[in-house]
Amino acid sequence: MGSYKFLMIFMSGFEILYGLIDLMIQPEVKTMDSFWLTMTSSRRSVLSLSVAYPLLLIWGGAFGIALASFGIHFVYRYFIITGSKKWVTENKGLWIWMSIPIASGFIYAFAIHFFWNLSPVMDAFVKEKLEISENVSASQIIYFSSYPFKTIPKSPFIELDWLQIYGVIFLCSSVSISFFTMIYFGVKTYSAMRNFQYTSSSTKNLQTQLFYSLVIQTIIPVILIHFPTTLIYVSTFFDAAYEFYGKVVTVTIALFPAIDPLPSLIIIKPYKQAIKNCFKKTLNVKGMSSVEASTRVTSTIMSRPGNF
Numbered sequence: 059m060g061s062y063k064f065l066m067i068f069m070s071g072f073e074i075l076y077g078l079i080d081l082m083i084q085p086e087v088k089t090m091d092s093f094w095l096t097m098t099s100s101r102r103s104v105l106s107l108s109v110a111y112p113l114l115l116i117w118g119g120a121f122g123i124a125l126a127s128f129g130i131h132f133v134y135r136y137f138i139i140t141g142s143k144k145w146v147t148e149n150k151g152l153w154i155w156m157s158i159p160i161a162s163g164f165i166y167a168f169a170i171h172f173f174w175n176l177s178p179v180m181d182a183f184v185k186e187k188l189e190i191s192e193n194v195s196a197s198q199i200i201y202f203s204s205y206p207f208k209t210i211p212k213s214p215f216i217e218l219d220w221l222q223i224y225g226v227i228f229l230c231s232s233v234s235i236s237f238f239t240m241i242y243f244g245v246k247t248y249s250a251m252r253n254f255q256y257t258s259s260s261t262k263n264l265q266t267q268l269f270y271s272l273v274i275q276t277i278i279p280v281i282l283i284h285f286p287t288t289l290i291y292v293s294t295f296f297d298a299a300y301e302f303y304g305k306v307v308t309v310t311i312a313l314f315p316a317i318d319p320l321p322s323l324i325i326i327k328p329y330k331q332a333i334k335n336c337f338k339k340t341l342n343v344k345g346m347s348s349v350e351a352s353t354r355v356t357s358t359i360m361s362r363p364g365n366f
Contacts, residue, residue, distance in 0.1 A: 115170055126161075169225060
């Protein structure tokens with residue numbers, strides 16, 4: 059697998075970090091008619107809010123890391139298949155591959171902090187509602203939100219919040235670029251795999267397994283993250299976002315780091331074989347322990363003098 063294993067390790071490490079942040083600050087996506095927000099509070103977070111807010115930004119920035127990671131995985135697979143060794147074997151190239159999703163995550167976190175702050179009027183409106191639902195004071199609540207107006211919902215006067223609109227444009231553009239990259243290089247990789255002459259059947263099987271695993275790993279966040287968040291954006295645009303939508307997104311986002319590694323473990327044969335061997339060793343150890351215990355009991359019974 060060469061250097062590709064380091065990209066897979068990086069992706070696994072990212073998902074573990076994402077899960078730990080989710081566990082520590084317990085963010086929740088809330089939808090309220092025409093806007094949505096992601097929040098946490100002192101009641102939810104095990105850390106102080108001064109620490110929880112940067113983690114909340116990193117949690118949001120993880121979306122950018124995921125988009126970039128899946129994109130570069132497809133590009134990397136294409137270079138592997140086509141034999142562009144300069145970009146996939148040298149250490150310098152590996153660091154470039156790993157730096158792209160990290161940079162994307164920081165850009166996303168900065169964009170959230172810069173663009174998705176509500177106007178003072180909306181901030182007071184939102185915190186008043188959150189105080190009731192969270193049962194804490196406004197000072198104990200942190201959040202980021204997307205709402206394209208500076209005025210409260212259903213206000214007779216409407217004023218656009220252009221920073222919020224720029225934030226939505228940035229999000230839509232980055233998602234579009236990521237999807238274009240994955241589809242373009244996914245198709246080119248599949249075409250190259252069909253035409254490429256492999257040195258052995260085992261190499262061909264491994265490359266095929268890696269490709270299909272990557273495709274399924276890409277479909278998972280589309281189902282768990284992209285579709286639900288798109289539903290929220292569309293429903294808030296039409297002033298029809300039910301509270302239930304936010305709860306669904308909160309659950310699906312939390313499921314992502316647990317489900318996403320499964321395709322690699324199930325499809326890629328070396329991983330699957332390693333898991334089987336692990337279970338076999340565990341069962342063998344338990345079996346040997348049972349046999350030893352049974353033997354000791356039998357020996358004890360046989361060694362006792364008979365009572366007649």
